[in-house]
Amino acid sequence: MSKAYLVGLIKFKNQKSFVEDFASKIPEFIKEKGGKILARRPESSFCEGRKFDLHVVVEFENFDDATTMLQSKEWQDLSRHRTSNSDTEFGSFMLIEGGDALTR
Numbered sequence: 001m002s003k004a005y006l007v008g009l010i011k012f013k014n015q016k017s018f019v020e021d022f023a024s025k026i027p028e029f030i031k032e033k034g035g036k037i038l039a040r041r042p043e044s045s046f047c048e049g050r051k052f053d054l055h056v057v058v059e060f061e062n063f064d065d066a067t068t069m070l071q072s073k074e075w076q077d078l079s080r081h082r083t084s085n086s087d088t089e090f091g092s093f094m095l096i097e098g099g100d101a102l103t104r
Helices: 015-023 026-032 063-071 073-084
Strands: 004-010 035-041 054-060 092-097
Touching: 004 063, 015 073, 026 035, 026 073, 035 063, 054 063, 063 073, 063 092
Parallel strands: none
Antiparallel strands: 004 054, 004 092, 035 054
16 A cells, blocks of 8 residues: 655645644644654745745555544644635645556
8 A cells, every 4th residue: 555645735824823723733643643744844946836835745654544634533623723824725735645646
């Protein structure tokens, strides 16, 4: 089974509340759920498209573990702070399975 990756490209509406109510709680929560933060930074080497305020990549050993976390009540409670303090129409938040489906 392939690894899975949560990718967040975040545009803040309220950075202070985003950090206090969501981002500060995420590292421990992700770790408890079997994930590992690979990158969580405001800087990027911008190439094209939109510029974001925060870029996040989280790795899970498999898609099922990541899906279970995203369906948990704890995530739902935390995620409300993410969505209320970021522009979800501008940003992106996705779960993708590792591997290259185009070469199968």
